[in-house]
Amino acid sequence: MSLPVLIAIVVFGIALSVLAVHFTGGSKTATLGSADQALSRFANDFPDELATAVRLTVDSRTAFLDLGRGRTGIVHSVGDCFLTRIVTPADVVALNVDDAGTLSLRFADFTWKGGRFTFADEADAGFVTAALAPAQPDQAKEAA
The missing domain is CATH 1.20.5 (Single alpha-helices involved in coiled-coils or other helix-helix interfaces)
Known part of the structure; x- marks a missing residue:
């Protein structure tokens, strides 16, 4: 031949x-149709965790769940599947918010580095930012 x-x-x-x-x-690409779907998907991997609030991104690919005690649950679509994580401010390497309310997160976890997330409501972006913002050394000294 x-x-x-x-x-x-x-x-x-x-x-x-x-x-x-x-x-x-x-x-x-998988998407989250509602907050209930995000809660259900998160409960599949973490059945003992109870979320008090769910904040979806504009593209419906990511949900941030308030778990209390300084922890945040994340449900993020990767292809046709979902990735779930529980993160704390200690897991965050970099966090930036631009004027449009887009949040850029970078995690220390090598299996998922994070990404850019846009929320329809600025209050949601503010909540996620406050929940995941690493403690500043000056703030830690003031708290002590």
């Missing part, structure tokens, strides 16, 4: 495989 024919067969086979994955739902 000549090399050009072999290359054509390989390229066609790869393209066919990619199309098959796409059309069978492999490229679908």
Whole structure:
């Protein structure tokens, strides 16, 4: 078999495989339809945790749950699945909020570094920022 024919067969086979994955739902992105769905999904992984408030992002891909005692639950879509985490301010490496209310988070966890999250309500962005803001050394001294 000549090399050009072999290359054509390989390229066609790869393209066919990619199309098959796409059309069978492999490229679908999961979204959260409501706060109840976020609570339900979080409860699958953490059945003993009780959330008092849920804040969804505009794109419905992420929910932040208030768990109390300085902990925040996160439900975030990754492809067609959901990733769940419980984080504290100690887990946050960087936190920035821009004028549009978009929150940028970076976590110390190497399995999920964080991302950019936009909320429809500035109060929601403010809550998540306050809940995850790392304690400043000056504030820690004042509290002691």
